[in-house]
Amino acid sequence: xxxxxxxxxxxxxxxxxxxxxxxxxxxxxxxxxxxxxxxxxxxxxxxxxxxxxxxxxxxxxxxxxxxxxxxxxxxxxxxxxxxxxxxxxxxxxxxxxxxxxxxxxxxxxxxxxxxxxxxxxxxxxxxxxxxxxxxxxxxxxxxxxxxxxxxxxxxxxxxxxxxxxxxxxxxxxxxxxxxxxxxxxxxxxxxxxxxxxxxxxxxxxxxxxxxxxxxxxxxxxxxxxxxxxxxxxxxxxxxxxxxxxxxxxxxxxxxxxxxxxxxxxxxxxxxxxxxxxxxxxxxxxxxxxxxxxxxxxxxxxxxxxxxxxxxxxxxxxxxxxxxxxxxxxxxxxxxxxxxxxxxxxxxxxxxxxxxxxxxxxxxxxxxxxxxxxxxxxxxxxxxxxxxxxxxxxxxxxxxxxxxxxxxxxxxxxxxxxxxxxxxxxxxxxxxxxxxxxxxxxxxxxxxxxxxxxxxxxxxxxxxxxxxxxxxxxxxxxxxxxxxxxxxxxxxxxxxxxxx
Numbered sequence: 001x002x003x004x005x006x007x008x009x010x011x012x013x014x015x016x017x018x019x020x021x022x023x024x025x026x027x028x029x030x031x032x033x034x035x036x037x038x039x040x041x042x043x044x045x046x047x048x049x050x051x052x053x054x055x056x057x058x059x060x061x062x063x064x065x066x067x068x069x070x071x072x073x074x075x076x077x078x079x080x081x082x083x084x085x086x087x088x089x090x091x092x093x094x095x096x097x098x099x100x101x102x103x104x105x106x107x108x109x110x111x112x113x114x115x116x117x118x119x120x121x122x123x124x125x126x127x128x129x130x131x132x133x134x135x136x137x138x139x140x141x142x143x144x145x146x147x148x149x150x151x152x153x154x155x156x157x158x159x160x161x162x163x164x165x166x167x168x169x170x171x172x173x174x175x176x177x178x179x180x181x182x183x184x185x186x187x188x189x190x191x192x193x194x195x196x197x198x199x200x201x202x203x204x205x206x207x208x209x210x211x212x213x214x215x216x217x218x219x220x221x222x223x224x225x226x227x228x229x230x231x232x233x234x235x236x237x238x239x240x241x242x243x244x245x246x247x248x249x250x251x252x253x254x255x256x257x258x259x260x261x262x263x264x265x266x267x268x269x270x271x272x273x274x275x276x277x278x279x280x281x282x283x284x285x286x287x288x289x290x291x292x293x294x295x296x297x298x299x300x301x302x303x304x305x306x307x308x309x310x311x312x313x314x315x316x317x318x319x320x321x322x323x324x325x326x327x328x329x330x331x332x333x334x335x336x337x338x339x340x341x342x343x344x345x346x347x348x349x350x351x352x353x354x355x356x357x358x359x360x361x362x363x364x365x366x367x368x369x370x371x372x373x374x375x376x377x378x379x380x381x382x383x384x385x386x387x388x389x390x391x392x393x394x395x396x397x398x399x400x401x402x403x404x405x406x407x408x409x410x411x412x413x414x415x416x417x418x419x420x421x422x423x424x425x426x427x428x429x430x431x432x433x434x435x436x437x438x439x440x441x442x443x444x445x446x447x448x449x450x451x452x453x454x455x456x457x458x459x460x461x462x463x464x465x466x467x468x469x470x471x472x473x474x475x476x477x478x479x480x481x482x483x484x485x486x487x488x489x490x491x492x493x494x495x496x497x498x499x
Contacts (some may be wrong), residue, residue, distance in 0.1 A: 012181035014174030019089030019104035025120035087115035093127035117152040181244035187213035195310035221257035272480030294325015303351035309361040411435030455482030
């Protein structure tokens with residue numbers, strides 16, 4: 001490399017990822033820094049799509065990557081750390097270390113990025129920063145002045161206390177790392193987010209780590225290509241060009257690029273072909289399809305279609321569903337997934353025996369209404385909040401996709417006496433009203449014509465002799481196992497499972 005080439009390198013603004021437990025003040029910290037509110041625009045008040053924001057401190061810029069706090073977004077947080085130069089580990093001074101604090105620390109460690117600890121919410125009456133510092137040290141986070149070299153600062157997003165100190169610390173650490181970039185090179189960097197805009201087409205949020213990106217540049221990310229038609233900054237303002245470490249939104253990709261993939265820009269086709277020769281692109285679609293999510297050894301596989309507003313949202317859903325499927329008797333057979341609204345084409349590939357369709361932050365197209373009415377095997381979940389989906393999936397899986405064994409009623413008994421009122425093993429006397437009772441048979445406990453419990457006959461006697469069966473209109477004594485306390489006047493409905 002020539003001396004002239006070396007001189008093209010200039011200091012590059014640091015790219016900072018903000019990590020920490022849900023509700024520990026990550027978004028409000030960034031709100032204060034940017035002086036623009038975003039929390040109220042997010043469903044449920046929790047950041048649900050990864051975003052990047054640029055701040056200016058003493059004429060020096062910092063790019064912040066805001067990452068979601070809910071555990072379903074582990075993959076987004078991890079990817080954010082890998083694209084960042086520095087990290088801020090946010091810990092609330094009123095709550096201390098939480099599970100996602102430790103998870104965030106692991107992500108930072110694996111990405112091998114330096115970090116600063118920000119103790120937030122110090123304005124709260126219950127805040128105890130000294131206690132939290134002791135907790136951090138006990139977990140191996142050795143803070144400056146506490147036997148280590150990890151910088152820390154106490155901040156309040158309400159009063160602004162400590163914010164300037166935090167920003168100055170970020171700038172200083174960025175300079176110490178020696179971040180450099182060359183504005184004369186074609187732009188390169190990472191795809192931070194991608195989605196299908198219904199009006200403007202495939203859209204991508206990029207972080208430029210080197211070079212300059214201009215309108216009309218050719219661009220590639222993975223195996224997706226295009227031309228920069230629209231270039232905007234994070235505020236949505238139109239740009240003619242942007243350089244490192246700016247977050248930008250572009251329109252012009254032919255398809256939706258894969259989140260986390262590297263992007264490269266070129267002035268002309270010849271340059272782009274040279275880049276293709278140097279870069280090994282991955283084959284395949286943006287989102288995996290036709291695969292098992294959850295435990296593949298589960299007895300029941302539920303056909304599944306996922307549509308989401310962005311690839312980041314899709315990854316969060318797959319993480320949640322995979323975790324859910326590993327803790328149940330069922331898993332999911334992902335037959336199709338994609339970005340955008342639920343369309344008639346999506347539903348036509350559904351399994352005719354039944355398919356669960358999840359739409360996250362998207363809508364059903366009008367043409368799907370008739371198809372849904374004529375296909376009762378389709379079950380559709382539409383949600384804007386990711387952690388509401390889990391309970392809905394459980395309910396629908398149990399009701400629609402798990403075939404419960406059928407029951408054949410074989411007899412009914414009225415309880416006439418109870419000798420040891422309790423829960424668990426109980427001794428009762430009664431009269432058979434219908435059918436017969438069999439030793440070891442199971443029963444529903446019925447009170448006021450409602451089933452309130454279930455149990456099993458452990459011992460059956462008639463005329464003080466052990467019996468295997470007691471017929472209608474006969475009285476008997478029973479030892480039963482039941483989690484509910486049986487009372488005089490209750491009825492026991494005996495049944496057998498049939499396939």
